[in-house]
Amino acid sequence: MATTTGPSKSVVELSSATVRFCGDSGDGMQLAGSQMTLTSALVGNDVATFPDFPAEIRAPRGKKFGVSGFQIHFASKDIYTPGDQVDALVAMNPAALVTNLTDLVPGGVLIVNADEFNKNNLRLAECATNPLEDNSLANYQLFSVDMTRLTRAAVEDLGLGVKESDRCRNFFAMGLVFWLYDRPLEPTLRYIDDKFGKKPAIAEANRRALTAGYNYGETTDAFVSQYRVEKAKLPAGKYKNITGNQATAYGLLAAANRSGCELFFAGYPITPASDILHELSRHKNFGVRTFQAEDEIAAVTSLIGAAYGGAMAVTASSGPGIALKAEGAALAVMTELPLIIINVQRGGPSTGLPTKTEQADLLQAMFGRNGECPLAILAPRSPADCFEIVQEAWEIAVNFMTPVMVLSDGYLANGSEPWRIPDVSTLSKIAVEHPPGPQNGSLFYPYLRNEKLARPWAIPGTPGLMHRIGGIEKQDKTGSISYDPKNHQHMVDTRANKIAGIAQHLPLQTVDGPERGRLLVLSWGGTYGACQTAVRDALERGLSVAHCHLRYLNPLPRNLGEILRSYDRVLVPELNRGQLRLLVRSEFLVDCQGLNKVQGKPFTVKELSRQIDQMLG
């Protein structure tokens, strides 16, 4: 850690920092966090974020359950998580302070809006005494700032009401944090122009509050040093910051473009999946047809019609909605149509924890349909990977004529990271074949299979290929209704073999770390970053450990069994009670130990490190 002396205050160089803004939902904490993220990305840091907010749109003010937070980790090195602990915490009121303080590192920067620490708010936060006065914060660098008063003063001659003035406090807090971490104000000033251009007084108030916060840090004697995090060494290219849901939408547009299919997207609003519908709805000039269906069932069954017609049909939902889509998904399996079902998993069961993350829908994806009903399952490992995974999903769907389920989660969906913008001209085509009319008067067999066991994707409008599909068992080749016992066995086996056969076309599984050793950490989906960080950290400490992260969950990679048997022990960390572990144990007869957490929160690196150390101890 190097210390330099700036014009007025010392500057401390850091390799990474984690900041969290928290306040009432409605205080603009998500905005503050995303502006901080964007600015950090623009100055060249690697970033990872974790927005965390209550399910209530405007929870009662001042209460602990109404606290909304946004955490951002920015660094001059590669990072994979939004950070376990917070180096600087901004708490806009007592409730925000008491619910977040445990995550602040000892000696960390604690900025509070002192004006909100009044009797009423202390009561609402269930504080017996005022933490700003009772010495309970002695272990932190406490900066008690009269943000409300200072913000009002900064905007006082603009003719705004008290409510409107106070709404600018998040910009004051941002300005202060921007100063603390030596971030430029320009991107946020541009944002203000863009967002509030039509309301000049509001725009000016936000500009002034932001600048006032920044100047407060610069001038007040309270802050003696500023921090600086240098640019990260990311691969060369053009970048933007992207959330998992946005990357999913972009990936769908790219897949449609690569395959030459018209994108039909049907959805029913549900947290945390709705943003995919919102994003796609904005891009109608790409020819996207978005359909806000009357319910989840209509959303998935409309895909059957669209896919039969030759469209790239996609829906996105979350656990409870996926439960409703089960019968439609089964019809897609039975009719062997290509479509994509995205599950942005959240805390369950039932309505569960709508805004919190979980990985507990893997078994639902595997088995949550009647009958022998396999489909392909993929899971992205990071926000930017959502872009890749949906394109892979579409490639598998059209190659094998199968629905593909993509298991994203709330953590990936709302979290963000830098995304290297691809050169679109280098994206390969995804080959899609619709058979032309019958050749030489030959009969058309709608269930005749190719070497991948896929049936032909014949579409209405093609003369001579008229055929009927449906949910009742079909005779092999002809597609006529069949109740013949042997045919049913044959068709069930064929559908299963088709999905199993996908493995032959997937890349071999790789591991990060030694190819054999004492411990393998086996993970899937959104826990990638925490597992990767913990394993690399353990490797640096000389431990015999490797990391195997799965993106393909059904079928599993064909060399996975061999990998599992190359280590003495296997640890499967999951944000559920052991779903992948169950599958892996039954598939490979390899014992695995679980690290399981269902708290609506992602793993911290520390939790994983502790487990690794314990198993190798």
Add this chain to the structure above:
Amino acid sequence: MSVDTTLPVLTPDDFASDQDVRWCPGCGDYSILKQMKVALAAIGVPREQTVFVSGIGCSSRFPYYMNTYGIHSIHGRAPAVATGLKVSRPELSVWVITGDGDALSIGGNHLMHAIRRNLDINIILFNNRIYGLTKGQYSPTSVLGQVTKSTPMGVVDNPLSPLSVAIGCEATFVARSVDVYAKHLVDTLQRAAAHKGTSFVEVYQNCSVFNDGAWDYATDKSSKSDTVLELTHGKPLIFGANKDKGIRLNGTLPEVVTLGQGVREDDLLFHDAHTPEPTLAYLLSRMRQPDFPEPIGVFRDVQAPCYEDGIARQIDDARQARGPGDLQRLFASGETWTVE
């Protein structure tokens, strides 16, 4: 050089698929299937441009018997399946075949929304007032008191009127016919096909096994002139073997009157299928046996924008305003930075 641009002339038999038709002997579905083939041959849309979509139930086996494209889907979901198909392929002629249980019970929600969106599809509801495929439970149109396998002490749910439901959703084309009225049914199906927008047709259909004779009053030659009233746009509502009975409005309520005896044709209610206001069509849909003759024919036929056209227009408008989608430009939109 001359090019033959005439469409091949199709006969009803050209629409028959190679599948054995497996309905019970005496089922009303046979007649509807036959009249559909006659209607389609007359309409002249190519077979490959035609798609039948159905749900679950006896009627929903229909697509298998048509030599067109078809989807036999799952209970109640046919309107949603048809929505996805029509939105992505607006040029196709899409027919939804459904039953009273399929459409009004498990699929009630989808039916309501397909109708209100006014997709250019044809929904043909076979109403036999019973669950046939599941062997005889009551349906949403079964009459009060009806004894069925699941209601040994009689039905206590009020029946739904399919046409009242459709008109309540402001369906732009609403009609009723009867399975054995061959000519009337062909004519009704043709008019439904000609309508741009969702056409909703209820067909009284006999279930010879579980609810035989439910529509006897409408099919029995001796009674039907008194129990059924054929609607004609612009004409007064007259019925009866001697065409001497009519419907008159008394305040806002219909009443049956006899012509002569001080009542002239001009005093009767005149049918107007094209009035934008659905009130008259709704009133007609409420007329039931035994108090009133039950109207058949076209209740309502009005024009309104179609959903799939709205979606397509938004795509055109967006392209006009912003140009065709450019992935590179989209990806590079917003704040970006370059790492050297």
